[in-house]
Amino acid sequence: MQSTAHFQSQPSAAGLSLVELEPPGFAPLVGVSAAWRKLMSQAEMAAPQLQVASIEGEPGAGKHSLARFVVSRSLLAHSSFQRRDAREWLATEADLARLAGIIYLDRVDLLAPTGQGLLLSALKNLQDHAPGRAILFAVSHASLRQMAAQGLFTPDLAFRLTAVRFAIPPLRLRREDIAPLAQALLERICHRYQHRPVMLGPGALARLLQHSWPGNVRELASVLEAGLLEASDSVIRPEDLPLPTGKEIVAEAPQTPRPENLALDAVISHHVQYVLDLNRGNKLRAARQLGISRSTLYRILGNEGALTL
DSSP states (O other), X not given: OOOOOEEEEEEOTTSOEEEEEESTTSOOOOXXXXXXXXXXXXXXXXXXXXXXXXXXOOTTSOHHHHHHHHHHTSTTTTSOEEEEEHHHHHHHOSOGGGOOEEEEEEOGGGOOHHHHHHHHHHHHHHHTSOTTSEEEEEEESSOHHHHHHTTSSOHHHXXXXXXXXXXXXXXXXXXXXXXXXXXXXXXXXXXXXXXXXXXXXXXXXXXXXHSOOTTHHHHHHHHHHXXXXXXSSSEEOGGGSOOOSSOOOOTTSOOOOOOSOXXXXXXXXXXXXXXXXXXXXXXXXXXXXXXXXXXXXXXXXTTOSOOOO
């Protein structure tokens, strides 16, 4: 039986809930965006009585980590956790009537009609029992509801699997989460390498925010690890990050709110507060990313004197 994952909740500087998964082998469940907070709220609410849920998201989005988080809040927090390919599991499972523990079925969206029928039979058997015996996660890269609407998935099975549905938004649609995620990932990477703490230097965060992240959190972790190994000191610079040089911000990405007052002082103050929020209120880190001293940062935040950079 695998060891149970442990989670910690901590408040951000803005009072938002940040949830992080331990140990470092999993993707950190960290975010400040409205979409992420909604997802975490859904997970907390559904976990205690959960039997069946779908987890949908692009590759590298953190589906396995989310499943571990939900299990830690469930009645089966200390049960065995089986992670299986849905096609292989349905072909080899000896007794579908004796489901127990946590079953994490990956790539349910690739099941052929025969496999979908087998899964539907197993699901009916599971749902005849009270919560506390087994939890089944149907994990998919695609939306099962949309597949059913297109005639690619058995509708009855899709409806049963998605009554509780956790849809992880891609990283490109929640750019507010990139900064706190990057910080959490850097802390883990440094711990794994037994390296002194590092931080993103001026321009590095902007470089991360420009990328479209097709590989989501997994790609972000890979880029940061490469950046750490390239860095010559405790600061990761833009040139240390193995990312394309062109700007890649996609059209649907949320835009940074603009201040209504376009006076220079107001624009500077607004941007400084935005960077401070991204760094969860850490003034030293925010000042370094802005390329200013802490005294200048305090002066801007306190509106004392001229806002000169």
